[in-house]
Amino acid sequence: MACLLLTAMIWGFSFVSQVAGMDSTTPMFFNATRFTLGAASLVPILLVLRRRGTAAKPKRRGPSPRRTALVAALCGVVLFSASTLQQYGILYGKSAGRAGFITALYIVIVPLLAWVFLHRRVTLFTGVAVALAVVGFYLLCMTDSGGALTVGDAMVFLCAILFAVHILVIDTLASDIDPILLSFGQFVVTAALSWAGSLAEGSVNWSGAADAWLPILYAGIGSVGIAYTLQVVGQQWVPPTRASLIMSLESFFSAVGGALLLGEVMTARGYWGCALIFAGTMLAQVPVRLPKRMGRQTARTPDSKR
16 A cells, blocks of 8 residues: 555656647657656666675465566556656646646546446445546535536546456456556557657657756656556555555645645645545555454354344
8 A cells, every 4th residue: 555655646746747848749649758768767776786696576376477477568568558648638738737637537437437347346345436536626626616628638538448448458358467567568558659649749858858868867767667566566466456545545645746846725625535535545445354253243242232
């Protein structure tokens, strides 16, 4: 859980850098540079682990290199699609509040997709937790007067669906794969596809990258290299629905980042939203702990009180 919470915090503060990066680069080129940095940041770790022979190994028999490559490629394709749609949505939508709320819908989409395609049960506690989180995100992010769905909104909504798919793919196919290798593989695929798209549209702009070096550096090493790797590690211990709720706190941290770095001040409505998000995240822990406590209480109850 700590890995996923740290992931949410890094992603939240990265939202500021993603917005700032659009001032001098295009979405495709921005993603190409940041995912290249993310992949490069893992190379020293892979070399050290290989030299020491202490690379993380799953408890069960490890997958073949071919299967590892295929899963990494699949994760990379999904991650490329989601990240590209998110960046273009931010560029066209030009509204941090709307983009933050719509992206956060993946916390609802994850259990729905798991129920439809993986036949996983959705508990009452999970449903209530998701409802609280959605209302909280609405209060926190939708501070404007609303309006019709824009092209940017549609792109960010599709991005939310793909981020949900990314979470479920990792949970379903990658539980026995070395998280460092998986992260490196999906970053390489995402970077390669982003470079191909940037070259195709003619958006390679090194002077613009120099102007946005700090946002690219943070988004590359922090958001990609560290956070996405922590996501893969954390999801090996936390179910996908609870994982998505924890990682959805990125919107909360994006509000904090906006306040600290951009001088934004939240309204009372925004603070209510933060409280509901926190309540929903805590409630997501109940399904795991409540049955054990109830079982102990039942065992201590005398027969005469039945």
